[in-house]
Amino acid sequence: MLEKYTIGALSKESGVNLETIRYYEKINLLNKPSRSVNGYRHYDESAIKRLRFVRRGRELGFGIAEIKTLLELADHPEHPCKEADQLAQAHLTEVETKIKDLQAMQEVLTKIVACQSHTAEHCRLIETLDQRSCCN
Amino acid sequence: MLEKYTIGALSKESGVNLETIRYYEKINLLNKPSRSVNGYRHYDESAIKRLRFVRRGRELGFGIAEIKTLLELADHPEHPCKEADQLAQAHLTEVETKIKDLQAMQEVLTKIVACQSHTAEHCRLIETLDQRSCCN
DNA sequence: CATAAAGTCTGTAGCTACTACAGGGTCAAG
DNA sequence: CTTGACCCTGTAGTAGCTACAGACTTTATG
Numbered sequence: 001m002l003e004k005y006t007i008g009a010l011s012k013e014s015g016v017n018l019e020t021i022r023y024y025e026k027i028n029l030l031n032k033p034s035r036s037v038n039g040y041r042h043y044d045e046s047a048i049k050r051l052r053f054v055r056r057g058r059e060l061g062f063g064i065a066e067i068k069t070l071l072e073l074a075d076h077p078e079h080p081c082k083e084a085d086q087l088a089q090a091h092l093t094e095v096e097t098k099i100k101d102l103q104a105m106q107e108v109l110t111k112i113v114a115c116q117s118h119t120a121e122h123c124r125l126i127e128t129l130d131q132r133s134c135c136n
Numbered sequence: 137m138l139e140k141y142t143i144g145a146l147s148k149e150s151g152v153n154l155e156t157i158r159y160y161e162k163i164n165l166l167n168k169p170s171r172s173v174n175g176y177r178h179y180d181e182s183a184i185k186r187l188r189f190v191r192r193g194r195e196l197g198f199g200i201a202e203i204k205t206l207l208e209l210a211d212h213p214e215h216p217c218k219e220a221d222q223l224a225q226a227h228l229t230e231v232e233t234k235i236k237d238l239q240a241m242q243e244v245l246t247k248i249v250a251c252q253s254h255t256a257e258h259c260r261l262i263e264t265l266d267q268r269s270c271c272n
Numbered sequence: 273c274a275t276a277a278a279g280t281c282t283g284t285a286g287c288t289a290c291t292a293c294a295g296g297g298t299c300a301a302g
Numbered sequence: 303c304t305t306g307a308c309c310c311t312g313t314a315g316t317a318g319c320t321a322c323a324g325a326c327t328t329t330a331t332g
Contacts, residue, residue, distance in 0.1 A: 008279065019320060022282090027318090038327060040280060060241045064318070092245040099238045102231055105196045109228040144308065155291060158311090163289090174298060176309060200289070 003034060003042040010043045014051035021051065029054065029068055061095060139170060139178040146179045150187035157187065165190065165204055197231060198223075 011018040024030045030050065033041045050071065057067040066087060147154040160166045166186065169177040186207065193203040202223060 006280080017320075018280095020318085023319065038280080039282095040327085058318090059237070060244065061238075088245050092242065095238055095242050095245060099235060099242065101195075102197075102235045102238065106228065106231050106235065108196060109224050109231060142309075153291075154309095156289085159290065174309080175311095176298085194289090 003044045005043040005047065007041045007043070010047060010051065013048045014055060016051050016055050024051075024054065027064065029064060029071075060091070061098070062091060066091070139180045141179040141183065143177045143179070146183060146187065149184045150191060152187050152191050160187075160190065163200065165200060165207075196227070197234075198227060202227070 005013065007018055007021055010016075011021060014021075016024075021030070025032060030047070033043050033047065036042055053071070053074075054067055057070065058064075062070070069087060141149065143154055143157055146152075147157060150157075152160075157166070161168060166183070169179050169183065172178055189207070189210075190203055193206065194200075198206070206223065
């Protein structure tokens, strides 16, 4: 297998910060790569895929521990992925809650922005956020 | 002014963890409260309002620094709250982006959950997240 | 061919926003 | 008068990075 990627190249290909890659290795999220004589890390295509998976997982809001589980499941295709499904299901619920919360925030912020009396006296921030209403 | 609240009471009234209140004091987000002879902190009603504002702000996704700015604005009613409006506007944009991202996540996760072939072989997780599609 | 810039290495410290102790003092009830 | 609930300070831990310091290697330029 060709191991043509240095850590810098992997960083660019995967979109993951170079220091973060080393960090992921340290916490055993990524396997230890092979090294060339000078001690430089070298990676192959599969490392890019893995790292992209990690990045996307993080973007999707999965924690490191969850991603670790998912990677382990992916590494053992002989096992049923019921567990992975359950993880995804749990996460879906979490995501849906997050969306609802953010939509509530959106509503309040829209009201604050809509408040056009530009003096703190009329646009009393503390009360506004406290009571979830503005300038009424 | 009556300073009838101990830190524990303030914690209950504001919904902010007791240790977190001390932390907020340490980082100068909250003013240093008066102390009784034994060294216990004592708070009044305004502290509750302030702390509720902080909590709500955090819930709305504002960072500590942003909240500090908002509190300062609220403390000076003579200043126009244009700055506060701008902060809220900027934050609203951020929240809207987050909602969109989460909705994209929701879509992907729904697909993963909908994938009913319960072997990792067919439900190839890495490719799934990488390509944003599942079991096609 | 020399040198400078860019890349890599390890290790440690810093970041945000908390949370969780340890080890001690204080206060109210039974 | 002791037990338990509360409070105090200070430090260390948490997640998930990010940013150095100080050293080595590789590559590009004059």
